[in-house]
Amino acid sequence: MELPAKTFRVTRADLVRYAGASGDFNPIHWSDRVATKVGLPGVIAHGMFTMALVGRAVAEWAGAPDAVVEYGVRFTRPVAVPDDDQGTEIEVTARIREVTEDGLTRLDVTATCLGDKVLSQARATIRTAR
Amino acid sequence: MSLDPSFVGRTYPPTAPYQVGREKIREFATAIGATDAAHHDPVAAQALGHPDVVAPPTFPVIVTMAASRQIIEDPALGVDYSRLVHGDQRFAYTRPVVAGDELVCTNTIEDVSNRGGHGFLTTRTDVSTVAGEPVVAVWARYVIRGEG
Numbered sequence: 001m002e003l004p005a006k007t008f009r010v011t012r013a014d015l016v017r018y019a020g021a022s023g024d025f026n027p028i029h030w031s032d033r034v035a036t037k038v039g040l041p042g043v044i045a046h047g048m049f050t051m052a053l054v055g056r057a058v059a060e061w062a063g064a065p066d067a068v069v070e071y072g073v074r075f076t077r078p079v080a081v082p083d084d085d086q087g088t089e090i091e092v093t094a095r096i097r098e099v100t101e102d103g104l105t106r107l108d109v110t111a112t113c114l115g116d117k118v119l120s121q122a123r124a125t126i127r128t129a130r
Numbered sequence: 131m132s133l134d135p136s137f138v139g140r141t142y143p144p145t146a147p148y149q150v151g152r153e154k155i156r157e158f159a160t161a162i163g164a165t166d167a168a169h170h171d172p173v174a175a176q177a178l179g180h181p182d183v184v185a186p187p188t189f190p191v192i193v194t195m196a197a198s199r200q201i202i203e204d205p206a207l208g209v210d211y212s213r214l215v216h217g218d219q220r221f222a223y224t225r226p227v228v229a230g231d232e233l234v235c236t237n238t239i240e241d242v243s244n245r246g247g248h249g250f251l252t253t254r255t256d257v258s259t260v261a262g263e264p265v266v267a268v269w270a271r272y273v274i275r276g277e278g
Contacts, residue, residue, distance in 0.1 A: 008163070014161075017160075017161045018161045018162065020157075020161070021154075021157045021158045021160070021161035021162075022158065022161070022191065022192055022195075023192055023195070023196065024195065047216050047219070048188060048191050048195075048216075048219065049162070051188050051219060052162040052186065052187075052188040053162060053163070055162075055186060055187040055188050056162055056163065056164050056186065058187070059164070059166070059186070059187065064178070065164070065166040065168040065169060065178075065184050065186070065226075066168065066178055066180065066184050066225075066226045068187045068221075068223065068226075069222070069223055070220070070221065070222045070223065071187050071188075071220070071221050072218065072219065072220030072221065072269070073218065073219055073220075074217060074218045075216055075217060075218070075219075121218075
């Protein structure tokens, strides 16, 4: 079963806010000069910011902020965030892989940016809503 | 430079306690757009059976990323930070982190390998309270890109 898709807009301002909140001040997430010097197309989102947004989607699907039991991803492709008001967009979808008898639901999650997968092996286990 | 596989299984001394603040959880939740009341309002969190506001699922990375410097900056292991790429991240929760927790991290090197000129490092961080109650286990896999 497919769950309803969720879309998250990501701008440079979001990256600055996440850097401050998370303590991850790696300049590839705020400086085009540094990002291009290491071969990136420009400033990219923190992988953990993408993971956090996907985690938000998972919690919303679960219907509870404390229902996530296990959550893992592989970062496969950077999310480039242009320096404009629109930024970019991450689309998150999920499929229910299994509902166990002991009250857990396992999800296979897909996250894409401009049609490209940015995560692989993204899986979450949530407590099944009662 | 390749990574030394003899580091597999090495466990580091527990880190100094990290005090989880209510405002830090609110700040983190706001930064990721998580608006559920349980992240912001202690009364809403208490209605779900928690003592104080509940952290979003990836919040523990604030604590574990700082703690993992023990490994990444271990001169004996010799990771070149400028070539480090975050490959995988996984969390297995005993319970959510809540405001008021005092968290201690115990880092273990779970896997080290070298393939195709790149180094691969998997770390496991067991996050528990100062009283020894397990909260979340966190795995990270890093790729240390080879030169050239």
